[in-house]
Every structure is written in C-alpha cells, then in structure tokens.
Amino acid sequence: MPATHATYGEAAEYESGADFYDDMVGDRTAHVAFYTSLVDAERTSVVDLACGTGSITVAMAAEAERRSPQGEHRICGIDGSRRMLARARALDPAIEWIHGDIRHVPPLEPFDLVTCCFHSLQAFDREGFALVLGSARRLLSTGGRLAFDIYRPDRSAIAAQSRTRIVRSYTDARGRSLVIHERSSFDVDADVYSLHWTLRDAHDGERDPRAEFHFRFWQHDPAFVDDAVRTAGFIVTERYGDLDRSRFDSSAKRQVVVCEAV
16 A cells, blocks of 8 residues: 555545544444444454544454453554544554545455444445455454444435525534534436535634535445345344444334444
C-alpha cells in the first residue's frame, strides 16, 4: 500500500472533520457492547476494518486484555483516513494502526475475529462490499469469525426523509455550543442514501463551518448480503435485527451479521 496516499477511497470524506467526528456521531454504547461481547478467551486477536477514530477498537482491545491477562492478545485497526487514525493512535498507541484500503488489505498473520462496525460496509457499492468481505476472509483462519452491522434497506422511508434539518446541538469539551445541520437525499437509480452534515457554531451560523461530512449509504438487501458472504467463503451463524440481538425480521432496523470462515 503506497504510503504516499493521504486517504483511500471513501475515507477522504472523513479527513477534514476527524477532530469533530466522535462528538458529531454521538453515543456508540450499543456498538461497543455488541462487538466487545464477541471477544472471548478463544478470540483475543482482532482486526477492526474501517476503525475510524478507534473508539470501538480500543474497547475490544480492553476486553481482549481482560480475557487474556498474560498478554496473548493482538489488536489491529485499519482505516483509509490518516487523520482518523491519528485520533485512534492518540487513544491507544499500543494498538497496531494501519493506514490502508480495507478492500485490499496487506498480508497479515491470521486473526480470530474481524469486525467492520458502525455500518461502514455501506460506504461501498456491491463490488466494494464483496472486496471487503474477501479481505476479511484472507485475514482469518478457517473457523475465524467476521461480524458487521449495516442498515436494513427501507427505501420508501428514506426517500420520504429527503430534507434539511438540525440533527442535534451539543457543547464540546472546550465549551463551544455547536449545531449539526443535515441535508439528505436518496438517489433511486444509484440506490444510495446521502447525508451531508455541517457543523456550525450555534451563535454564529454565518461563519464557515467547523467540519463537514458527506456520508453515502449504499443499500444492500439481505439476499445480496447472504450471497456476498457465501461467495467470500463464510457461513452466517448469527443474524440480528439490531445490536441488542433482537430478532431479524421485516421490521428490523439493521442487519447485524456474524459469520464463520469456512
């Protein structure tokens, strides 16, 4: 992977706002609880694809250390944004942080568990989705596990949501009152839901925004996910409708999938 690249693919969207990302996306307690629950005494080597600022990766590392107090654990995070990785490295410099494209991961010793959290796989179209799953399979020995979460497509709902709104307001650690503005749209032909977030000062909305993000969510139906998982060399062992392990059915908000490498 050429070190001259500042970012890889979709990760370019995260560079300018990396310092604000964690505050903007808010609480990820449910994600942390689910993914740390997959780390056990038999699975203490973990690689987190699209690790971002590392908040979930670091939590899994702490759980791996708890499960393997003799130090027989190994944690790695891979992301395409250098600035997001800089934030991650500041959280825990002991973790191996790798800058790279998760569709084409470098050769690494096999892991017990591969994760791709926080609907990161929806940043990719069908081809990219399949490539990431192929990367995950190469990172695992037979019997290793892959876990990921994405939103379950609800096209009529997201088409109706195309609008401009304020997502939320908050006060950051420096005491600044900030507001997240959102503009959303759904491209029916491309099957992509887009969110444009702008972070502005609450009391001075005319000044340049402090950060901007453009999130794209390709819609991946369960049938496509099943086929992609199988083609990549996995079998689905668990599937939930949300991170609380609720039942996956037609009303499910998410597709939370755990697979085994075969």
